[in-house]
Amino acid sequence: MKDKFYPPKFQCDDFHCPNCGVYSHQYWFEVYYHDNGLRQELNTFFCKCSHCYKISIWFEGKMIQPSMGGVPLPNVDLPEDIIIDYNEARDIVNKSPRGASALLRLAIQKLCKHLGRSGKNINNDIAELVKVGLPVKIQQALDFVRVVGNNAVHPGQIDLKDDNDIALNLFTLINIIADVMISQPKEIDKLYNTLPENQIDAIKKGDNKTSL
Ligand SMILES: [Zn+2]
Numbered sequence: 001m002k003d004k005f006y007p008p009k010f011q012c013d014d015f016h017c018p019n020c021g022v023y024s025h026q027y028w029f030e031v032y033y034h035d036n037g038l039r040q041e042l043n044t045f046f047c048k049c050s051h052c053y054k055i056s057i058w059f060e061g062k063m064i065q066p067s068m069g070g071v072p073l074p075n076v077d078l079p080e081d082i083i084i085d086y087n088e089a090r091d092i093v094n095k096s097p098r099g100a101s102a103l104l105r106l107a108i109q110k111l112c113k114h115l116g117r118s119g120k121n122i123n124n125d126i127a128e129l130v131k132v133g134l135p136v137k138i139q140q141a142l143d144f145v146r147v148v149g150n151n152a153v154h155p156g157q158i159d160l161k162d163d164n165d166i167a168l169n170l171f172t173l174i175n176i177i178a179d180v181m182i183s184q185p186k187e188i189d190k191l192y193n194t195l196p197e198n199q200i201d202a203i204k205k206g207d208n209k210t211s212l
Helices: 080-092 097-116 122-131 136-144 164-193 197-203
Strands: 014-016 023-035 040-047 053-061 060-065
Touching: 060 136, 080 097, 080 164, 097 122, 097 164, 122 136
Parallel strands: none
Antiparallel strands: 014 023, 023 040, 040 053, 053 060
């Protein structure tokens, strides 16, 4: 599992930057002006990232720029077409959580296909992925956000009950599925390939008592 995601939070000193995605220290500056010598506050803050030096703009405690703030960046191991859907959903989530959720369901459908399933029925695909190692808790979480199970809607179909929280959960779930099914096996493969050849042979034979 990758490091925990700390979403941007008003006046918080450290979080995952909404511009560069790096967990970094953030510097806060309040915007105000003087009117006849009196300080006039605008309820507006600039927040500057110590890593990329880019600024996020906050009004009345909420981030207004960049608009996709609060959503984690996509797992880099996701296929490119899914990253495109994911980022498009990220761009629109604050204005249209339902539109973002529809895109993310489509992304989950594509991800199932990428993982060797049919891509036709998310419910069946996720059930099959559970058989090959996807934690059953992810299936339950997908059921909860109405992607699979009793509350399922057809992929890409807009569900009127979607809200911002459901969309945010879908971003996280896609990243978790990618982490468990793509990133972790890749890391394990890398580790496996660093083992001496005689040990790999021994593992293949099911004998771990070999000496170097
Ligand atoms: Zn940054």
